Amino acid sequence: MLEIKNLKVSVEDKEILKGINLSVNAGEVHAIMGPNGSGKSTLASVLAGREDYTVTEGTVTFEGQDLLELSAEARAWAGIFLAFQYPVEIPGITTVTFLKTAIEEIRKARGQEYLSAKDFLAMMREKAKLVEIDTKLIMERSVNEGFSGGEKKRNEIFQMAMLEPKLALLDETDSGLDIDALRIVANGVNKLKNANNAVIVVTHYQRLLDYIVPDFVHVLYNGRIVKSGTKELAMELEEKGYDWIKAEADGVPTV
Amino acid sequence: MTSTIDIASEVTGWVGNFEMLKSFSSGLAPEVMALRNTAIREFERLGFPTTKHEEWKYTSIRGLVTGSYAPAFRAVSTPLTAAELHARVLPAGLGGTVIVLVNGHFDAALSSIQAGTLQVGSLKAALESGDVAVMDHYAQIAANEGHALVALNTAIATDGAYIRILANTISTEPIMVVHLGYGDQVMSNARTLIVAEHHSEAKVIEIWHNWSDGKVWENHVSEIVVGDGAHLELISIQNEVGEFFSLTHFAQVHQGTGSTFRSTVMSSQGNIIRNNVQALHLGTACNTYLNGLTLLNGNTHVDHHTLVDHAQPHCYSNETYKSVLNGHSTCVFNGKVMVRPDAQKTNAFQSNKTLLLSDGATVNTKPQLEIFADDVKCSHGATTGRLDETSLFYMRSRGLSVGKAKALLTYAFGAEVLAQISIPELRESLQAYLLEKLAGE
Numbered sequence: 001m002l003e004i005k006n007l008k009v010s011v012e013d014k015e016i017l018k019g020i021n022l023s024v025n026a027g028e029v030h031a032i033m034g035p036n037g038s039g040k041s042t043l044a045s046v047l048a049g050r051e052d053y054t055v056t057e058g059t060v061t062f063e064g065q066d067l068l069e070l071s072a073e074a075r076a077w078a079g080i081f082l083a084f085q086y087p088v089e090i091p092g093i094t095t096v097t098f099l100k101t102a103i104e105e106i107r108k109a110r111g112q113e114y115l116s117a118k119d120f121l122a123m124m125r126e127k128a129k130l131v132e133i134d135t136k137l138i139m140e141r142s143v144n145e146g147f148s149g150g151e152k153k154r155n156e157i158f159q160m161a162m163l164e165p166k167l168a169l170l171d172e173t174d175s176g177l178d179i180d181a182l183r184i185v186a187n188g189v190n191k192l193k194n195a196n197n198a199v200i201v202v203t204h205y206q207r208l209l210d211y212i213v214p215d216f217v218h219v220l221y222n223g224r225i226v227k228s229g230t231k232e233l234a235m236e237l238e239e240k241g242y243d244w245i246k247a248e249a250d251g252v253p254t255v
Numbered sequence: 256m257t258s259t260i261d262i263a264s265e266v267t268g269w270v271g272n273f274e275m276l277k278s279f280s281s282g283l284a285p286e287v288m289a290l291r292n293t294a295i296r297e298f299e300r301l302g303f304p305t306t307k308h309e310e311w312k313y314t315s316i317r318g319l320v321t322g323s324y325a326p327a328f329r330a331v332s333t334p335l336t337a338a339e340l341h342a343r344v345l346p347a348g349l350g351g352t353v354i355v356l357v358n359g360h361f362d363a364a365l366s367s368i369q370a371g372t373l374q375v376g377s378l379k380a381a382l383e384s385g386d387v388a389v390m391d392h393y394a395q396i397a398a399n400e401g402h403a404l405v406a407l408n409t410a411i412a413t414d415g416a417y418i419r420i421l422a423n424t425i426s427t428e429p430i431m432v433v434h435l436g437y438g439d440q441v442m443s444n445a446r447t448l449i450v451a452e453h454h455s456e457a458k459v460i461e462i463w464h465n466w467s468d469g470k471v472w473e474n475h476v477s478e479i480v481v482g483d484g485a486h487l488e489l490i491s492i493q494n495e496v497g498e499f500f501s502l503t504h505f506a507q508v509h510q511g512t513g514s515t516f517r518s519t520v521m522s523s524q525g526n527i528i529r530n531n532v533q534a535l536h537l538g539t540a541c542n543t544y545l546n547g548l549t550l551l552n553g554n555t556h557v558d559h560h561t562l563v564d565h566a567q568p569h570c571y572s573n574e575t576y577k578s579v580l581n582g583h584s585t586c587v588f589n590g591k592v593m594v595r596p597d598a599q600k601t602n603a604f605q606s607n608k609t610l611l612l613s614d615g616a617t618v619n620t621k622p623q624l625e626i627f628a629d630d631v632k633c634s635h636g637a638t639t640g641r642l643d644e645t646s647l648f649y650m651r652s653r654g655l656s657v658g659k660a661k662a663l664l665t666y667a668f669g670a671e672v673l674a675q676i677s678i679p680e681l682r683e684s685l686q687a688y689l690l691e692k693l694a695g696e
Contacts, residue, residue, distance in 0.1 A: 048652050076654035088649040092667025092674075098653070101663060106654040142667075159653060 001026050001198055002047075002067075002167055007058035009039075009046050016042045018223035019058070024167070027195040031209055031234060032202045034220035035242040040202045041085055043220070044171040047200075048082035049075045062167070076102075077109040079166030083156040083173050089145045095138035095155060096124065099162050106163065127161040131188035150181035157188040164192075168199045174208035186211030206238035221249050265320045266302045270295060272326050273410050284385055290394045294409035301403035313587045313619040314529055314558040319501055324442035324472050328413055330360035333437045333466055340365055344433060344464050344495070348680035351428030354416045357435045357466075359445030359473070361414050365433075372424035373457075378415035378448055388419055392450060396478035397507040405505050408444045408476040415446035418459065422452035422482070429458040429678055436500055439469025446476045449489075453482035453511065458678055461491040465500040470526075472501040483511035483538060490676055491530070493522040494688060498553065500524070505531040512538025512567075519676050521685055522557045523550040523692065533562040536570045536598075543572040548672040550692060551584030551616070558587035565598040565628075574605040577672050579665055579693075580616035590635070591623040598628045605635040610642065610668055662693045669693075 002024040009017040016039045024030055034040050046053050047060065049072030060067040062078060070078065090098065103115055115123075128135050133154045137147070144152050153173055160168055170189065174182055189199060189212050201212055209217075209231060217234045219227040221242070226249040227233065237245070273295045283291075303320045304311040340355065352375055355365035361377030368375055374388075381389045399406035416432045432447065451457055465471050481487045493502065502525065508516050522528055534543045549557050563572040578586040588607045609618040622635040642664050650660035669689050676682040 050648055050652075071657075072648060072651035073654055073656050073660075076652055082652050084649065084652075088643075088646050090646055090649070090664070090667060092669075092671045093663060098650070098663070101659060102650075102653040102655055105656055105659055109654070163653065 001063060003059075003061040005059045007046070007060060008056045009042060010054045010056055011042070011052060015056070016053075016223055017046070020225060022218065022225065024198050024200065026166070026198055028216065029193070029199045029201065029212060029214045031214035031217045032200060032220055033204065033206075033217060033234060033237060035246070036204065038220045039223045040204075040220050041171055044082060044169045044200070044202050047169055048072060048080060073105070074109070076163070077106050080169070081160050081163055081165035081167070082169045083153075083160055083171060085172040085175060087144050087152040087156050089147075090143040091145050093143055094141065095143050095159070098143050099124070099159060102163065123162065127158060130191055131158045131161055132184050133158045149176035150178065153177055153181065153185050154188070157185050161188065161192055166197050168197065170199065170201045172202055172204065174203055174205060182208060183211060206234045209234045219245050221245055224249075266299060269407060269411075270299055276326070276328055276411050276413070283382060284390075286390070287382055287393070291410045294394070294399045294406045295411075297399045298403055298406035298410055301401070301406065304403055310560065310589070313585070314527065314556065316503065316527060316529075319472050319527060322440070322470065322472075324440050324470070326411060327358035327360070327438070327441045327443040330362070330414075331358060331437060333357055333435065335365065335435070335466055337365055337367070340433070344435070344462060345431060346460070346462075346492070346681050346684045348684065349429060349431065349460075349678070351430065353431045353433065354418075355433045355435060356414065356416060356445055357437055358441055358471075359412070359414055359434075359443035361416070362435075369428075371426075372421050373426055373430065374417070374419040374421070375430060376417055378417040378446055379413065381417040388450060389417060389448065392448060392478060392480055394478075396480065396509055397476050397505060402505060404474055404503050405476050408446060408474055408505075412444045412446045412476065415448070417448050418457075419450045420452060420455040420457045420485075423454045425455065426457040429460050429681070431460045431462060433462045433464060434473060434475070436465040436471030436473060436496075437467045438471065439467065441469065442472040442474060444474050446478065449477070449479045449487065451481050451485040451487040454484040455482065456486040458488040458490070460678070460681065461489065463491070463493045463496050463500070463502060465495075465497045468497070468499065470499045470501075473504070475502065475504045477504070477506035479506060479508040479516070481508060481510045481514040481516045484513045485511065486515045488517040488677055489519075490678070490681060491518070491520040492685070493520065493528060494524060496525045498524065498555070499526060501527045503529045506533065508532070508534040510534060510536050510538065510541040510543065513540045514538070515542040515544075517544040517675070517677075519546040519548075519672065520559070521548045521550070521673070525555050525557065528555070528557040529560070530558070531560045533564065534572070535564040536567045539567045539569045541567065541570040543570070544675065545572070545574040545576075546672050546675050547576040548669050548689075549576070549578035549580075549586050550669060550689065551578065551580050551586060552582040554583050556585045558589075560589045562591045562593065563603060565592065565594045565601045565603060568597060568599045568601070570598065571602045572604070575672055575675070576607045577609070577669060578618060579610045579612060579669055580618060581612040583613075583615040585617045585619070588618070588620045588637075589623070590621070592625070592633060592635070594624075594626040594628050594631055594633065596627045599630045601628060601631040601633065603631070603633040607637040608668070609639040610665060611639060612641075612665075665693050666690055
């Protein structure tokens with residue numbers, strides 16, 4: 001589904017990603033872990049099409065298409081979704097209006113039929129229930145405005161549920177969540193998971209992975225994936241921290 | 256220096272107009288004539304404001320003053336029918352009382368008055384009848400001193416709208432006042448007097464409209480009394496005035512104890528538009544909300560001057576002015592908040608936000624807080640910028656095209672102001688208008 005080859009990315013001449021290789025297939029959950037500043041969020045943003053970054057080398061293919069050629073919206077039309085680390089507040093627009101517009105645009109771009117107001121509403125109620133979000137929050141309030149950290153993250157997962165992406169990128173979705181909110185958000189993701197879609201979970205801590213169990217864990221350090229493994233690798237990181245990985249990657253022997 | 260000379264000679268011309276007006280205003284009471292005489296002397300003393308005047312620094316009316324506008328002393332009839340008025344000028348879905356002024360003159364055929372708990376109609380007729388309620392307030396609310404255009408209006412205003420909401424009554428349907436311009440090189444001087452007596456409640460919609468392709472300049476004065484415990488909402492719509500319409504409007508509001516005054520102005524067309532709104536608190540526990548949405552393109556120039564005069568303790572004021580500027584348009588916001596020594600426990604907030612959509616558009620914003628009491632909460636904020644890139648990316652990442660994301664963000668920016676309008680039909684029609692305008696850009 002997603003094929004990243006030797007991806008190098010800079011921001012204002014500073015190289016952040018220094019050659020990423022990653023392959024994600026349908027039905028898989030990948031976790032990208034790593035210490036702060038390792039480039040995790042940059043990778044998620046670049047895949048979603050954020051324009052502040054310059055891709056200097058490498059390729060990203062999504063279902064056979066050159067992803068880097070596509071605008072942010074065209075990536076959404078192709079089925080990519082980024083759950084933001086810091087969801088944006090949009091005063092004056094309810095989540096419902098926002099999503100209605102988004103779905104209209106996506107369907108138009110895909111040449112699909114227009115979704116009737118009735119069907120949209122039914123879908124909304126179903127998905128709201130699925131991710132346990134209060135419908136008042138999405139029908140009456142402006143997008144994320146005045147929401148608590150947990151409500152914002154839940155709204156991200158709700159939007160993901162509505163847009164039914166093929167590839168979901170969850171950027172530090174666990175940050176700022178208490179254990180109950182974390183469980184609700186993770187449950188939402190698990191319920192949406194199926195054999196035809198894939199999820200990339202970007203996280204600093206292992207705790208989200210107790211709930212969203214990854215098939216693969218990759219450790220990003222200093223702009224490169226320095227270690228890949230299964231969920232046991234995440235456990236090991238939780239226990240031992242990142243220092244041993246850094247030492248290994250930097251070629252310094254551990255004490 | 257020729258500009259000063261031009262304008263000075265124009266003043267002489269207008270004083271001459273005043274003399275002419277006297278000959279056909281025989282029906283007026285001597286006290287009204289006395290008010291006019293004093294006013295014309297004040298106008299003569301002040302002359303038309305130029306950009307050297309601090310309050311007119313960013314708004315030049317030189318083109319209007321030297322533009323050979325003739326006073327609309329006589330009523331004219333238009334080919335407009337009441338049915339057309341409803342279909343093309345009035346907001347959809349609203350009924351009730353409609354007062355139509357054509358070039359400042361009350362037009363009985365186009366107006367439809369539903370009396371009930373209201374006393375509404377021609378200001379001239381009310382003045383001629385010697386109505387005590389009118390004489391108590393007429394030219395007593397808006398000061399001529401220091402305001403040349405108010406003084407000129409007081410001196411030569413021929414007619415206008417009079418609205419009196421009787422004490423302890425609620426006017427459920429909004430009262431509409433249509434200011435229709437008609438002709439070319441016409442300057443009308445009309446006046447609105449609104450008296451919301453104590454514990455009354457009403458909503459007034461002012462609609463400015465140019466029913467001609469000609470140049471029309473309205474120099475308008477509104478005197479508004481919001482009695483003790485009264486609630487008055489005023490919505491001013493300046494959307495369908497075309498590019499040849501100019502407005503200099505001075506609205507002075509006097510608020511009694513526990514009263515609420517809420518004003519929303521939406522401006523999206525015109526040549527030069529100047530809106531002054533001034534609220535003075537005469538009693539404690541007043542609430543004042545002044546809001547404006549300005550949506551401009553082309554060369555339109557819109558200037559909002561506000562003053563909230565907190566003269567009494569425990570009052571609240573909140574101003575939200577937003578503008579979306581495109582083309583070579585200009586917007587001015589000058590918001591003054593005065594907190595006098597007695598006005599302890601004042602809460603006064605002000606915000607002015609502008610979205611600049613083109614390189615040629617300009618905004619001049621000047622918040623002015625003058626605080627002479629110590630136990631108060633006051634704040635002001637002004638921002639000018641473009642659409643937030645992070646918000647745009649957020650929306651695009653959910654599948655909205657750049658154009659759609661921009662339109663929706665801009666809409667949301669403006670709709671926040673319109674959301675404060677309490678008449679659902681009007682709010683929705685203005686929101687739809689906003690959406691339509693943005694989709695077209």
